[in-house]
Structures are given as C-alpha cells and as structure tokens.
Amino acid sequence: MIEHLVSKLLALTEPMAALSLCHLTAQTRQKLAEDDLSVNVYPNDYGGFVYVGTEPYTVPEESDMAMIFELAKLAGIVWLKFDCDAAVLDGLPVFEEDSDL
Secondary structure (H helix, E strand, O other), rough: HHHHHHHHHHHEEEEEHHEEEHHHHHHHHHHHHHOOOOEEEEEEEEEEEEEEEOOOOOOOOOHHHHHHHHHHHHHHOOEEEEEEEOOOOOOOOOOOOOOOO
C-alpha cells in the first residue's frame, strides 16, 4: 500500500532548481520580495519560489528573469527557488545587490 502511494506521489513531482539571488538584478529581487513580478511568485524570508510552468510558457517582463526562464524551460525545470544561500550557476550573469536601484 505505501509503495503504491509513494509511486503515485513521485509521478506528481515537478522539477525544481535552486539558484542564488545574485542572478537577479536588485530591482527584480525587490519585486520578488514584494510579490510583484510579472510571473507567479511565492516570496519568503530568503528569496522565493517562482513558477516557470509548462507549455504554453509565460515570458517574464523582467529581462534577467526571462533569460533564466529560457534556460529553465530547456532543462525541463518547472519551479525555480531563489535563495540567498543557493548555488551560483557559472555562466549566468551575477548582479550586485544595489546595481540597478
């Protein structure tokens, strides 16, 4: 019984990647914190979760987020977790905390 439920639960999983907040501009970080991004976001004390989704995809208005969404779509990622302690992905732009405010 338990194995059957575990199997059913695993079939419902959606891939998520954790990225450092430094991949977002200061303005986008602020929008994330204020739940004001152009896409679905669930902010928390350390960053937040952003729903990339599945086809048809939403294209974020924020150019830094749009670039990350494109990469996430190619990788099959459905959720992004932005966190101050998450990994920095070599090759993605890194922004200073107050770079565009």
